[in-house]
Amino acid sequence: MDIILDDESKRLLCNQNIEYVNNTDTTLEKVYFHIYPNAFSKKEFAPFEKDEMEKAYPNGFNEGYIDIKNILNNDKKLEYKIKGDKYDVLEVNLGRQLKPNEKISIDLKYNIKIPNSVGRFGYGDNTINITNWFPIACVYDERGWNLKSYESVGDPFYSETSDFNVKMLVPKKYKVGSSGKIINQKNDKEKVMYEIQAKRVRDFAFILSDKFDIKTDSFKNVSISTYNLNKDLSELSTKIAKDSIEIFSSLFGEYPYDTYSVVASDFYIGGMEYPNLVMIDQSLYNEKNKFLLEYVIAHETAHQWWYSVIGNDEISEPWLDEALTEYSTILYFEKKYGAEVGEKLIKTMEIQSKNYKSENIFKPSTQYENSAEYSLNVYTKGAVAFNEIRKKVGDKLFFETLQEYYNKYMYENVNGAKFVELWNKKGVDIDKIVSEYK
Numbered sequence: 001m002d003i004i005l006d007d008e009s010k011r012l013l014c015n016q017n018i019e020y021v022n023n024t025d026t027t028l029e030k031v032y033f034h035i036y037p038n039a040f041s042k043k044e045f046a047p048f049e050k051d052e053m054e055k056a057y058p059n060g061f062n063e064g065y066i067d068i069k070n071i072l073n074n075d076k077k078l079e080y081k082i083k084g085d086k087y088d089v090l091e092v093n094l095g096r097q098l099k100p101n102e103k104i105s106i107d108l109k110y111n112i113k114i115p116n117s118v119g120r121f122g123y124g125d126n127t128i129n130i131t132n133w134f135p136i137a138c139v140y141d142e143r144g145w146n147l148k149s150y151e152s153v154g155d156p157f158y159s160e161t162s163d164f165n166v167k168m169l170v171p172k173k174y175k176v177g178s179s180g181k182i183i184n185q186k187n188d189k190e191k192v193m194y195e196i197q198a199k200r201v202r203d204f205a206f207i208l209s210d211k212f213d214i215k216t217d218s219f220k221n222v223s224i225s226t227y228n229l230n231k232d233l234s235e236l237s238t239k240i241a242k243d244s245i246e247i248f249s250s251l252f253g254e255y256p257y258d259t260y261s262v263v264a265s266d267f268y269i270g271g272m273e274y275p276n277l278v279m280i281d282q283s284l285y286n287e288k289n290k291f292l293l294e295y296v297i298a299h300e301t302a303h304q305w306w307y308s309v310i311g312n313d314e315i316s317e318p319w320l321d322e323a324l325t326e327y328s329t330i331l332y333f334e335k336k337y338g339a340e341v342g343e344k345l346i347k348t349m350e351i352q353s354k355n356y357k358s359e360n361i362f363k364p365s366t367q368y369e370n371s372a373e374y375s376l377n378v379y380t381k382g383a384v385a386f387n388e389i390r391k392k393v394g395d396k397l398f399f400e401t402l403q404e405y406y407n408k409y410m411y412e413n414v415n416g417a418k419f420v421e422l423w424n425k426k427g428v429d430i431d432k433i434v435s436e437y438k
């Protein structure tokens, strides 16, 4: 990808070359991409709950979109259609048959308008959050094409892993946190050209600010950076990031990438995971919110194992990554502060989930009424369910199975059935254990 940021108009001018490999067992004549910026093009369907629109757009609704200029295969124009409820699915007609294992080169030229919005994608007073932004290949799995639109509840994403080579030209004043590693950098008077590489990641996100206080540390071969907006908390956020990587590496298996970045952002929804990078609501960086800050950083870091390295369809089976990630967050506190602290957190979750009307934790994210109901079921009850499994099978089998899961499905996409099957093979009927939570 070649990207130029036009700071004044808040636009990205992009050229993207995709080496598209048909990894399915079907011959393809059309391929699909999510073009999520279009989900921000109209107020009626912007991916936020109605009562959160003011938080998402503190200065009023402001549109975001992608403007596709052309799509080529070796200089030959390819026909395309824009589809989806929110105009956020791109159908590209390849003009020929792409057989299993065959490759095709696709060139896309497009501009992106970044909205003035403090959700995942947009800019606020401090940061420009470029996430879920480029045409990203839709997943073709045993159910066929996954072409769902950008919904407001949950993290509505599902993607494959790829290698990214990115060149971006940005004004010199900005510091950039990204999913990749900067391998080259050229400066002139006004601009910087960054060359960034990210291998075997399922998305590529970057965040810019002229205010970042960057702190760097390392764990084994992993370079850990935090991008902070409140200097007083830079040291703490770096310590939490490092402890999280260390704790989860020892519990589940090594973090397999070179870099990890925790980025304070104009983002009102707590935290959000991307490969090698997480964004954290900058308002959590203060003395009063220290516990929450630690909780959110630990949670988003656990997603590096359950979402980034191991992927899944986050719309139809959000429990698979979220419940496990939420339980991993409890494990972080248990390992760092002792068993009692972990138990106390689980007790609180048990009370919260019992006081709430019982729901199925295995529903697709689109079937929950709102984010509160979604999070109480999928996160809170889900974490309690994982704790039940651990109590039943014991620590040895519990962690062995999670490690096996991690090693077996690295960089792939899994589903609930595969996860359950892994436990069944060890004589553990997790369906039965979890059934009381259904």
Ligand SMILES: [Zn+2]
Pocket (backbone or CB within 6 Å): 299, 300, 303, 322, 325
């Ligand atoms: Zn999460």
